[in-house]
Amino acid sequence: MDKSTSNALTDDAKALTAMRMQIDRIVPIPPEEWAFFAARTSRRTLLQHDHFVRAGEELDEIAFCTCGLFRLYYTTPDGAEFNKNFCTSGDFVTVYSSLLQQVPSYFSIQAMADSELIVFRYSDFKPLYDRHACWERLGRVIAEMLYLHKETRERELLLYSAEERYRLFLQRYASLSRQLPLYHVASYLGITPVALSRIRKKMTDLNLG
Numbered sequence: 173m174d175k176s177t178s179n180a181l182t183d184d185a186k187a188l189t190a191m192r193m194q195i196d197r198i199v200p201i202p203p204e205e206w207a208f209f210a211a212r213t214s215r216r217t218l219l220q221h222d223h224f225v226r227a228g229e230e231l232d233e234i235a236f237c238t239c240g241l242f243r244l245y246y247t248t249p250d251g252a253e254f255n256k257n258f259c260t261s262g263d264f265v266t267v268y269s270s271l272l273q274q275v276p277s278y279f280s281i282q283a284m285a286d287s288e289l290i291v292f293r294y295s296d297f298k299p300l301y302d303r304h305a306c307w308e309r310l311g312r313v314i315a316e317m318l319y320l321h322k323e324t325r326e327r328e329l330l331l332y333s334a335e336e337r338y339r340l341f342l343q344r345y346a347s348l349s350r351q352l353p354l355y356h357v358a359s360y361l362g363i364t365p366v367a368l369s370r371i372r373k374k375m376t377d378l379n380l381g
Contacts, residue, residue: 184215187238191290194236194262199310209300209307213292224265224281224289231277232294235265240287241351245359246279255360257325258284258348265289268318284352334363335371 188210195201201209216235218224225231227247242265244256256279259265267277271294300307328337338361342349349357358368 187215187288187290188213190238190261191236195310198313199306201306201310202304205300205304205306208303209292209297212296213290216289216291218283218287218289220283220285220287222283224283225267225270225277226280227278228276231267231270233266233291234271234294234297235289235291237261237263237265238288238290240289241284241348242281242287243284243356244279244281253359254362255356257321258345258352258360260348264314266294284356329362334361334367335374337361338368338371339375 192201192206192210218240224235224242225233237259239261242259242263244259246254246256248254259281265281267279267281269275270277297307301311328340332340338357341357341361354368354372355365358365361368363371
């Protein structure tokens with residue numbers, strides 16, 4: 173075995189270990205079940221600006237981000253883009269509606285930095301529900317987490333002011349706020365870059381005062 177192959181195997185093992193640690197925080201997976209699942213995964217590297225999937229494409233993959241940053245965004249018929257969400261290390265990356273409905277993706281997922289993923293096919297994962305209860309429980313807990321996130325985001329967009337939404341963004345995504353261009357943050361908040369600049373200036377003035 174040459175050095176490059178050995179390094180690749182080591183990187184695969186590290187990535188899978190990171191993924192298992194995160195999953196075990198949700199649902200403990202027995203060793204034999206993890207070995208069965210891990211054999212059906214692969215490691216994938218995406219460079220900054222590469223897409224995991226584009227709107228309109230079919231998708232049968234779920235990815236776990238071991239390092240990097242992604243944005244999920246919609247594109248209007250006239251080409252305008254609106255950020256739906258961001259995913260970073262420890263997050264699952266996919267278009268669940270596309271998987272569940274078996275329809276082309278409604279939105280795109282793009283790497284905002286060089287990123288590493290562990291990828292597996294949904295068509296391989298779904299039969300695991302009947303193999304062991306741990307997989308069905310994992311799927312249920314993830315679905316519950318997604319539902320809570322969706323409801324929280326809807327509530328904030330409907331009931332909170334732009335400044336309140338930005339303050340919450342800073343609390344939840346402190347590290348992301350330093351990595352993302354402001355126009356991407358503004359798009360996620362549902363405001364213009366100019367409006368975000370005004371909010372940031374107001375907050376700076378208040379802190380100085």
